Structures are given as C-alpha cells and as structure tokens.
C-alpha cells in the first residue's frame with residue numbers, strides 16, 4: 305500500500321530550482337532513508353511532503369488522498385520531526401506533549417494516556433515534570449521526537465533527528481525508529497550519517513541538486529557500482545597536480561582528496577592500483593595504498609561526486 309506519492313514535483317525559491325520533477329513513492333511499513341549532500345533539497349522535499357511549504361507544480365497524494373483537497377485530513381496522520389527543535393523551553397516535558405497532542409484534537413483521559421505512553425517510548429517518563437532547560441541535548445532531541453509522536457501518526461517524517469547528540473541518545477533514537485516500524489508506522493528519515501541508513505533503512509533514496517538520482521535497497525545500490533573499486537592512497541603531498549594526473553587515468557571516475565588521503569573510484573580491472581602507486585611515488589612517496597570493494601558511501605560519492613559529510617568523515 306502506498307503511503308505517500310509525489311509526482312513531478314517542482315519547487316522554486318525565486319529563480320533557484322530546489323526540486324526538479326521529483327517522483328517518489330513510499331510504501332506502508334518502510335523506513336526510507338533520504339540521503340543527499342548539503343543543499344540537495346532534502347528539507348525542501350520533506351517540508352513539501354508535510355504540507356509546510358507550497359510547491360509550484362506536480363501532485364502529492366498521502367494515504368490515497370490528494371494534498372490539494374485533503375491536506376488537513378492528511379496532516380492528522382503525519383508526524384514531522386524538524387531539524388530545528390520545536391519544543392517550548394518554559395513548558396515541562398508533559399506540558400509540551402499536552403500542547404502538541406492538543407493541536408491534533410486529543411484531550412482528557414486519552415491525551416493523558418498518550419502523553420504517558422509517548423514519554424515512555426522515548427525514555428523520558430521520569431522527566432515528565434521537568435523543564436527541557438534541565439535536559440541534555442539528547443534528551444531535548446528525544447522530547448522533540450515525542451512531540452511529533454503524541455498523536456500516533458501513521459507516517460513519521462524525520463529530518464536529521466540525531467544531529468549533535470551523544471552516542472547513547474542516538475542509539476536510543478535509532479532503536480525507537482525501529483520500534484515505530486515494528487508498530488506499523490512508515491518512516492521517512494534524512495541523515496548525514498551513512499551508518500544510520502545502513503542500520504535502519506529498508507530503502508535508500510539519493511537526491512542531488514533537486515533530482516532523485518538513485519533509489520533502491522542498499523544491496524541494489526551497491527550492485528550498481530560493483531564494476532568499480534575504491535583505491536585508498538595516503539601520500540606525502542596530495543597536490544593539485546597529483547589529483548589531476550590521477551583523474552586522467554583511463555577508468556578513473558572520481559578522485560577525492562582529504563588532507564594527505566586520496567580516494568580513487570576506478571573501474572575494476574583497469575590496473576589503476578599499480579598506476580596510481582607509480583604516479584604517487586613522484587609526489588613525496590606513498591604511506592599506504594589499498595583497494596576495497598565499494599560501499600554505500602561510495603555509491604553516494606560516485607553518483608553525487610561529493611562525500612556525505614564535509615571533511616570526509618563519513619564513517
């Protein structure tokens with residue numbers, strides 16, 4: 305069953321084309337990982353789907369109903385966890401959830417019960433009466449998620465819910481997302497952390513410059529580049545000239561520099577390991593060289609030409 309369907313969605317900010325004919329279908333029970341470099345259009349896509357911003361053309365259906373005619377009804381069954389924290393600092397954890405539950409028409413005993421269950425779900429039951437100003441960053445993030453969950457949405461949209469938090473809270477959130485899926489909730493999840501996608505996603509969608517450039521299971525995406533290998537090279541001096549010479553080798557698709565480390569995506573069997581080694585010897589020597597099978601990170605790199613996070617630490 306289709307939970308959400310975007311067809312030929314175009315969204316412009318002035319003259320900037322942020323979504324360029326996006327087609328996306330999300331099925332019941334999936335966790336879809338939405339990946340893209342900075343500025344690719346992830347937040348725009350999510351906010352469009354959640355009905356927060358208007359699109360210029362195309363159509364969106366959620367739960368079989370059109371955004372154009374049934375947006376208010378659709379919103380009742382959606383939860384949106386935004387990148388920015390939306391909870392109120394001067395309300396306690398349970399007052400925050402009462403506010404957000406109230407927006408969705410919950411009241412009385414039902415609201416109380418939902419608040420209790422939701423705080424339990426995110427592991428904040430013992431913090432119900434406390435103000436978020438007393439919380440750690442991870443606890444604030446968990447309350448931010450709880451605020452989008454109190455009304456038990458069928459479709460949960462999460463925009464980088466683990467940014468800037470400690471590993472323990474992060475694991476807690478990942479575990480909660482898995483539990484949501486087990487309870488039948490469909491999830492669309494954006495992140496810059498490849499390992500989160502690998503741990504959670506049933507399907508991955510890669511977006512770049514407003515286009516969806518690939519989608520499929522992790523295995524399907526890795527299959528697409530199985531004819532490629534990744535050569536990792538550490539050199540004395542990773543100069544522009546060295547990069548240019550490596551880029552000119554037959555079969556080389558990408559050369560990415562991170563300090564003295566270089567990653568070369570090359571066609572398997574092109575013999576570029578030996579060639580790279582001999583070229584690099586002219587540039588201050590080689591500290592190490594290895595060839596590896598590509599990972600999802602490399603799929604991303606090959607398709608977008610960029611690493612998932614700035615600074616090359618995409619572990």
Ligand SMILES: Nc1ncnc2c1ncn2[C@@H]1O[C@H](COP(=O)(O)OP(=O)(O)OP(=O)(O)O)[C@@H](O)[C@H]1O
Nearest residue numbers: 317318320322340341342343344345346347348349
């Ligand atoms: N309100 C706005 N007005 C003008 N341009 C915008 C606006 N919001 C986003 N953009 C531009 O649209 C493009 C897509 O932005 P968006 O925030 O959707 O990307 P993103 O993939 O979520 O990026 P990030 O990973 O950095 O959060 C970017 O070039 C951005 O600068």
